[in-house]
Amino acid sequence: MATEFIESVSKPAVPIIDLVVSEEDRVAIAKRHRRRRASIAIRYVFLTFLAAIILFPIYITIVNSLLTPLQIAARPPFFFPTKPTWGAYSDAWNAGHMSLYLMNSVIVTVLIVTGQIVTATCAAYAFAFLEFPLKRTLFIIFLATLMVPFEVTVITNLTTVVNLGWYNSYAGLAAPFMATGFGAFLLRQAFLGVPRDLRDAAALDGYGHWRFMVRVAVPLARPAMAALAVFSFLGAWNQYLWPLIVTKDSRYRTLQIGLRQLRATSLDQVNVTFAGVVIAALPLIILLVIFQKQLVRGLTAGAVKG
Amino acid sequence: MARVVLDHVTKRYGDVVAVNDLSLEIRDREFLVLLGPSGCGKSTALRMIAGLEDLSGGQIAIGDRVVNDVEPKDRDIAMVFQSYALYPHMTVARNIEFPLRSRKVPENERGPLVEEAARALGLSDLLDRKPAQLSGGQRQRVALARAIVRKPSVFLMDEPLSNLDAKLRVQTRAELIELQRRLDATVVYVTHDQVEAMTMGHRIAIMSDGVLQQVGPPQDVYERPANLFVARFIGAPPMNTITGAISSEGGAHYLVTAGGAIALPSEISGAARNATGLEVVLGVRPEHVRILPHESETQFALEATVAVIESLGHERHVVCRLADEQMVIVRQTVETQRPVEGTAVRLSADPVGLHLFDAATGLRLDAPDPQSVGDGE
Numbered sequence: 001m002a003t004e005f006i007e008s009v010s011k012p013a014v015p016i017i018d019l020v021v022s023e024e025d026r027v028a029i030a031k032r033h034r035r036r037r038a039s040i041a042i043r044y045v046f047l048t049f050l051a052a053i054i055l056f057p058i059y060i061t062i063v064n065s066l067l068t069p070l071q072i073a074a075r076p077p078f079f080f081p082t083k084p085t086w087g088a089y090s091d092a093w094n095a096g097h098m099s100l101y102l103m104n105s106v107i108v109t110v111l112i113v114t115g116q117i118v119t120a121t122c123a124a125y126a127f128a129f130l131e132f133p134l135k136r137t138l139f140i141i142f143l144a145t146l147m148v149p150f151e152v153t154v155i156t157n158l159t160t161v162v163n164l165g166w167y168n169s170y171a172g173l174a175a176p177f178m179a180t181g182f183g184a185f186l187l188r189q190a191f192l193g194v195p196r197d198l199r200d201a202a203a204l205d206g207y208g209h210w211r212f213m214v215r216v217a218v219p220l221a222r223p224a225m226a227a228l229a230v231f232s233f234l235g236a237w238n239q240y241l242w243p244l245i246v247t248k249d250s251r252y253r254t255l256q257i258g259l260r261q262l263r264a265t266s267l268d269q270v271n272v273t274f275a276g277v278v279i280a281a282l283p284l285i286i287l288l289v290i291f292q293k294q295l296v297r298g299l300t301a302g303a304v305k306g
Numbered sequence: 307m308a309r310v311v312l313d314h315v316t317k318r319y320g321d322v323v324a325v326n327d328l329s330l331e332i333r334d335r336e337f338l339v340l341l342g343p344s345g346c347g348k349s350t351a352l353r354m355i356a357g358l359e360d361l362s363g364g365q366i367a368i369g370d371r372v373v374n375d376v377e378p379k380d381r382d383i384a385m386v387f388q389s390y391a392l393y394p395h396m397t398v399a400r401n402i403e404f405p406l407r408s409r410k411v412p413e414n415e416r417g418p419l420v421e422e423a424a425r426a427l428g429l430s431d432l433l434d435r436k437p438a439q440l441s442g443g444q445r446q447r448v449a450l451a452r453a454i455v456r457k458p459s460v461f462l463m464d465e466p467l468s469n470l471d472a473k474l475r476v477q478t479r480a481e482l483i484e485l486q487r488r489l490d491a492t493v494v495y496v497t498h499d500q501v502e503a504m505t506m507g508h509r510i511a512i513m514s515d516g517v518l519q520q521v522g523p524p525q526d527v528y529e530r531p532a533n534l535f536v537a538r539f540i541g542a543p544p545m546n547t548i549t550g551a552i553s554s555e556g557g558a559h560y561l562v563t564a565g566g567a568i569a570l571p572s573e574i575s576g577a578a579r580n581a582t583g584l585e586v587v588l589g590v591r592p593e594h595v596r597i598l599p600h601e602s603e604t605q606f607a608l609e610a611t612v613a614v615i616e617s618l619g620h621e622r623h624v625v626c627r628l629a630d631e632q633m634v635i636v637r638q639t640v641e642t643q644r645p646v647e648g649t650a651v652r653l654s655a656d657p658v659g660l661h662l663f664d665a666a667t668g669l670r671l672d673a674p675d676p677q678s679v680g681d682g683e
Contacts, residue, residue, distance in 0.1 A: 195389060195391065197387045197388075197389045197391035198391050198393065200353075200356075200358050200378075200385070200387070200391065201385070201387060201391035202404075203357075203358065203377075203378045203379065204356060204357075204358075204378045204379060204383065204384065204385050204405075205379065205404055205405040205408050205452075206379035206405065206408030206409055207379075207408050211408070216393055216395075219395045220394065220395060
């Protein structure tokens, strides 16, 4: 392609180009072109290498779920299942009570995601569109909560949940996560991108804050909301510590704890554990594939004005 | 329709006074243009009429009702924004319908009203499009349709043409004038563009630094500016201003400048008499200045040199330099003989086109009454 480019410049269809592009320019253009191609190639090699590092454990997990325990233990290891066995999946589903845990995870995750979207939307709207005393200070406090690791608040949360009588219940599992500083921050940035004139126009048209939020601000902040939904889904789905301490029996245990139990009960059946991991990860993977565009758009929204 | 009365309206943001003691009556069915440079308080005044800004002082009445504490939605007004403020996720039809929904207009009545507004602005074929699929002019028309759909008493327009290109602006200007006549509506129109103000308004209210400078029909404001700010702001090229002092000798009055003295014609002798000894500014519009050959003899002429000539096709602007380095622009038709750059000439002015201002206060010296700076009612 570089040669073609040089040829097209050296044999111009319109003679006037000869007057414009000197020999030196031609060499410089070709050099620049080669350099750009080399830089793109290096970038692709680097990204492919990174992707391989990230995808390798996932690949091995899937492969191991299709091997027998003996094949998994074999050295050198199997990188391709020559005779895949699917039995581990039914064993994990039945013996590991995956259907119950999956349902619990879905219920808790839906509660948390819905809760976060609703609370974050209201908080973000207030920070973006309303004027009230100590607005800035309150927002900084909201942001400061992002710096506090969850583990620090575990004991307080547990005491609160127990006092409320929500120990070993869906409410106890979801309540501490139904509001988030990150969500409020993300949506506030999206709402700040909504032109002030729209709010004024809506006020003249007879729309109060609530109706403006629902009918105008929220639809316009959809990409950021989708990003928040995906993030809170990931967080809620992968929770381990909190579900473990706030539940006492398997009726309310979630998938991640189920996986731990599966591993403990099928020590000699490593492939079953791997199959359980694949089942647990499947909803996440599907979600990411569906929402990857919104996820990226939501995170970059507001970064560039225009 | 209704009249709008602003009575000693003030708006402060901390120590900054955005609008200072503004008193103005916008008559029923009038097209009033609020004109001024950026930051003069005209948009703030409009937003106070709309109810989008609270007043720091004074009161606003729409019709017979004081609206200081009335919500924007209950003021029976519609506003067109500079940015159009269309809802990007809604179709044109939904945008136009939006104000009707909040007012709980029954669905079967909404459709015909939307169609009527769309037809009035030539949008009937675009009802299913989203704002992003429209041109600037079409978006502007959607914003207008949304304003007229609920038939408000007063229309407020905040620089609605500034985002359009020059050609479209001229066309939309004419459409807006026509629309106002058809609707027989009271319109308050904010702009910094004096051409829009001159061509559209029944009256113009000129503001500067939050203070109302003059109100009146466009021609009056052009011909009798109340002060130096108005004189220099209205008109393109702007009015020439020559600073000097008035002296009297034998009943005749002279303007003494650093570059020499010129006799003032009897038309402004009244004003000149009152200003004897004062430092004044003589104003004369470029079309009222005539270039005479250097050897010509006339009483009312200034020595000058032709510095630059700008040709605009239908006319030319001749920039002349006076002996004291003050510049005077002369507007000439192309039929007039073209002067030569660098040559010495004499400048004479049409006596009826001369204005005298007090250099210290900026006020017009022959104003019958200082109150004419106000509403002029």
